[in-house]
Amino acid sequence: MSLRQFEYALAVAEEGSVTAAAERLRVAQPSVSQQIRGxxxxxxxxxxxxxxxxxxPTVVGRAFLRDAEAAVHAARRARATARAGAEELVGELVVTVQMGFGTRQLPGALGALRRRFPRVEVxxxxxxxSAEMDRLCRRGALDLALMAKCERTPANAHHLGDEEFVVVLGAGHPQLAAERVELRELAGEPWVRFDRDSxxxxxxxxxxxxxxLTPTTVARVSQTATAVRWAAHGLGATLVPASAVPRGHEHLVRPVFPAVSQPVIAVVRPVAGPAETALLELLRQETWSEPVAQR
Known part of the structure; x- marks a missing residue:
């Protein structure tokens, strides 16, 4: 078996046909067919x-392709590491971020990384x-994961800081008169919530x-920005990390009492390369809040 065969099989699985896979790989169709048959x-x-x-893909094929994907990714990382010079790094960096966390910090760190290593493809x-994040980390499919700390957090995780959670209320909501909203005062409030497994x-x-409080769910959304905008229009309250609030909605946001915060961690692959090591250090340099005191 060869990495080329793995790459061809992955392309066929993604495209659903040998012809489309050959076009994407820029090789002749018979070559792809021959490699798959072999x-x-x-x-x-x-x-x-x-x-x-x-x-x-068959059932066996799906199991094989999971390992093939990890092998191809590992080979790309090895090539990138071998070609890395003091100031020249070429390769691919795969980052997964848990929705809502590091919304403000990650773009700045990635921008600095691209300026330092312009030939790295991120x-x-x-x-x-959380369950899918854990599965991806264990499969070795990620170079770096940015996520909230949970029960399955690996022992080698790097604590970056904490995300304070804030409540978003509709314009004219009476609780906006307070500097900090006591959560019990929101009894009976409808809530804009997120996907059930998020x-x-x-x-x-x-x-x-x-x-x-027993939440009355008025809507479920997949993105923090959507939750904030819907809450701003009076559909219901929502609770999001402070850094995930889009610009223009700050006047509708209040800290809560008791205060709520969530530790944010970075998990890098076991044998970290220069790109993920650099990104981890850049993330450490970003502004993260300290644990929020229970006032």
Missing amino acids: LERELGVELFARTPTGLV TVFEEPS ALDGVLLQVLRDNG
């Missing part, structure tokens, strides 16, 4: 099922689910329960 013969299994709508994914919704639900 790979299946060597493994003794069928990786793809031929259907009227295209090629679909790919950023936003992921709401870390943000977990924080919101736990905070409300801790304060004896």
Whole structure:
């Protein structure tokens, strides 16, 4: 087996056809077909099922492709590390950020990284689910993950700071007259919530329960900016990290009592390369809040 075969198989799985995969890889179609057939013969299994709508990975194929993806990514990292000079770094950096966390800090750190290493290709994914973040970290599919601390946090995680959570209320809401909103005063308030498996919704639900509140869910959204905008229009209150509030909505935001904060961590792959090491240091230099005191 070769990395080329792995790359061809991954391209076929993503494109759903040999023809499309060949076009993307800029190689001849017979070459892709030959490599896939050779790979299946060597493994003794069928990786793809031929259907009227295209090629679909089999159950065995899906399991194989997960490991193939990790192997290809590891090879790219190794090449990038080998080619790295004192001030010249070429390669790919895959970063996943948990939705809502590091919204203000990550862009600044990435901008500084690009200025330092302009030939590094950075790919950023936003992921709401804590469970999926954990799965991606364990698979080795990420170079760096920026996420909220949780029960499954690895021992080698790097604590960057804390995100303070704030409540967003509609224009004219009576609680906006207060400098800090006592959560119990929001009894009966409808809430704009997040996807059920997201870390943000977990924080919101736990905070409300801790304060004896049973949330009435008026809507569920996937993005913090959407939650803030809907809350601003009076649909219901929402609770988000302070750094995730879009510009122009600051006047509708208040800290809460009891105060709510969440530790933010960075997890890098076990053998960190120069790009992820540099990004980690840049993230440390960004402004993060200290743990919020319970006032």
